Amino acid sequence: MKDLKLKGSILRDVGSLARAVNTINDIKYITLDLHKNQYIFLTRICENEGISLKALSIMLKVDKTTTTKAVQKLIRDGYVTKEKDEVDARVFRLFSTRKSKAVYNMIIDEENRAIDKCFEGFTTAEINTVQKLLQKMNANLAPDWYETKNYKGGVHDSE
Template sequence: MIQLHSPILREIGALSRTIHAISDVKLKEHHLQKGQFIFLTRICENPGISLIQLSILLKVDKTTTTKAIQKLIGKGYAMKENHETDKRVYSLSPTEKGLEIYNAVIEEENKNIQICFQDFTEKERVLVYELVKKMRENIDTSWCELKKY
């Protein structure tokens, strides 16, 4: 039987799922459904981003992005406009209502960060960030090849 080289991805996956579950419950009062907050935050942080750019940024397929965006638009949190030069491309922007919700999302994210980094030194916080970022950068090429981006 093949042995797993490291349980690190299982730990990262469990961490991610736990944070998403907590955030989904806490953000339900703002009528954000499962995982929609990640789409809203990236639109607020990158106004004018296209659907494809958003998919690449979040590492999700275009269909998932399209469905999430349609729901955010329907709730009045985001808007989609034709790109200035390429009418086949849509630019996404937050609405005022979306920007208000963004603040609640970031507050919740900051609470989760504080809990996760409890009893960490500043040096450990920086090291964890740098190491996880490096892991993500290492796997990015494989993901882009798989999705044909």
């Protein structure tokens, strides 16, 4: 067996950070009946009224089955509505409800609190650098993700 060495822990660190934030938020939002990162789906729908299931999956880099299950629960709980697209009946559009709009600001406040906590002691320049580097890493990996998920490389609303 060859002794391989990991080139760096950045992906493990980012994953650990994301899991910590999601665990904290899942516990905080249980009283809202939001479980298993559903708040992530809810915020993106509130911010992108009329988004398709496929576009939401691509935005969040999750498979369509995960998106469908999360959205179905959000619909059952009155957070989201789903309507057929006026042009393409195969596509469903997602919309926030009064209920989701009522909790959206609370979720964003908590997200901002977590951002502030993560960046304690950072300069503005360091924060901007981290943001730019993570965006660049995401852009570098995106083609592999699209290929793995058999997407042609972008959001096309015919599903």
